[in-house]
Amino acid sequence: MTITATDPRPRERAEKAVGFADRELPFPLPPTFDSVDAEREYRKEQLADGFKIFSRLGFSEGVTGHITVRDPGEPDTFWVNPFGMAFSRITASDLVRCDHDGNVVEGRFHVNRPAFVIHAEVHRARPDAVASAHAHSLHGKAFSTLGIPLDPLTPDACAFFEDHGLYAEFGGVANDVEEGKRIAESLGDHKAAILQNHGLITVGKSVAEAVWWFVSMDRACQAQLLAMAAGTPKPIDRESALKVRGQTGGHFSGWFQAQPMWAELADPTSSPS
Numbered sequence: 001m002t003i004t005a006t007d008p009r010p011r012e013r014a015e016k017a018v019g020f021a022d023r024e025l026p027f028p029l030p031p032t033f034d035s036v037d038a039e040r041e042y043r044k045e046q047l048a049d050g051f052k053i054f055s056r057l058g059f060s061e062g063v064t065g066h067i068t069v070r071d072p073g074e075p076d077t078f079w080v081n082p083f084g085m086a087f088s089r090i091t092a093s094d095l096v097r098c099d100h101d102g103n104v105v106e107g108r109f110h111v112n113r114p115a116f117v118i119h120a121e122v123h124r125a126r127p128d129a130v131a132s133a134h135a136h137s138l139h140g141k142a143f144s145t146l147g148i149p150l151d152p153l154t155p156d157a158c159a160f161f162e163d164h165g166l167y168a169e170f171g172g173v174a175n176d177v178e179e180g181k182r183i184a185e186s187l188g189d190h191k192a193a194i195l196q197n198h199g200l201i202t203v204g205k206s207v208a209e210a211v212w213w214f215v216s217m218d219r220a221c222q223a224q225l226l227a228m229a230a231g232t233p234k235p236i237d238r239e240s241a242l243k244v245r246g247q248t249g250g251h252f253s254g255w256f257q258a259q260p261m262w263a264e265l266a267d268p269t270s271s272p273s
Contacts, residue, residue, distance in 0.1 A: 030206060030255050036073040043069045044092040046207040047079055047131075053211060053261050054135060055087035059218075065135030066115035069207050070123060076100055078123055080116075082109030100124050121180035122187060122203065129203035131210035140200035140214075143221035147196045150220055152241035153233050157220040159249035161241040164217070165193035191249070192217050208262065209254035215261070 033039040068078045096107030100120045152161040167186035187193040192202040204210035227233040
C-alpha cells in the first residue's frame with residue numbers, strides 16, 4: 001500500500017512556494033510505504049516511467065542508455081532496463097535486477113554490460129544514491145566533448161553549480177569495471193557528472209529526482225552551447241549561483257520538479273515539453 005505523505009508544516013512550505021496564504025495549503029511530498037514490497041513495486045513503476053520519459057525526450061539511441069534504482073529490500077542489488085529493449089516499451093515486469101558483481105538475480109533478460117559496469121560502481125560508491133541515470137543525449141554528449149564544467153549561465157544551470165563532477169578521460173565503451181570505478185570517482189558526492197566524449201550521468205534519492213537532473217542538465221548543456229555559439233556568455237556571480245543552487249538544487253526540489261513530466265506521461269494526449 002502506498003501512503004501519500006503530507007507536509008507537517010504546510011503553511012511554511014506554501015509560503016516558500018507561493019507567498020503568504022490565508023489558509024493552510026496542502027503540499028505534495030514523495031510517498032512513504034508500509035511495506036518493502038509496496039516500495040519495490042513503486043520504484044519499478046517509476047523506473048519504467050522514467051524510460052518512457054527518456055524516450056519522449058529523444059534520449060534513446062540504439063541500445064545505449066540506462067536508468068537504475070536500488071532495491072529497497074536488498075539494497076546491494078538494483079533494477080535496470082533489459083538489454084536492447086526500446087525505452088518506450090519497457091514495463092515494470094520487464095525490468096532486471098542484478099547485484100554489484102554483475103549477476104542477474106531476477107528477470108528474464110540480459111543486462112547491458114556498460115549498464116552494470118557504470119551503475120554497479122556508482123551505487124557501490126554512493127549508498128545514498130537510490131537511482132542513477134545515464135544516456136547519450138544529443139546536447140549532453142556534444143557538451144561533453146569540450147571537457148569543461150557547466151557554467152552558471154541561467155537559474156536552471158545554477159542547480160549544478162559546484163555540484164557536478166568532470167571525468168576528463170575516455171576509456172572506450174565502459175566494459176571494464178575499472179572504468180566504472182573511475183566514473184564513480186569523478187561523480188564524487190555530487191548530483192551529476194559530465195563524462196568527457198561520452199555524456200552525462202546523474203543520481204538522486206528517487207527515480208524522479210535522478211531523471212529530472214538528467215533532463216535539466218541536458219537542457220543546461222544545450223543553453224550553454226547556444227550561448228557560446230552566439231558570443232561570450234556572462235556567468236552569474238558565485239554568491240548568487242550558490243544561493244540559487246540552495247533554492248533549486250536539493251533532493252526535494254529535484255523530485256518535485258519532475259512531477260509535471262510524470263503527469264504528462266499519464267495523459268496520452270500530451271506532448272513532450
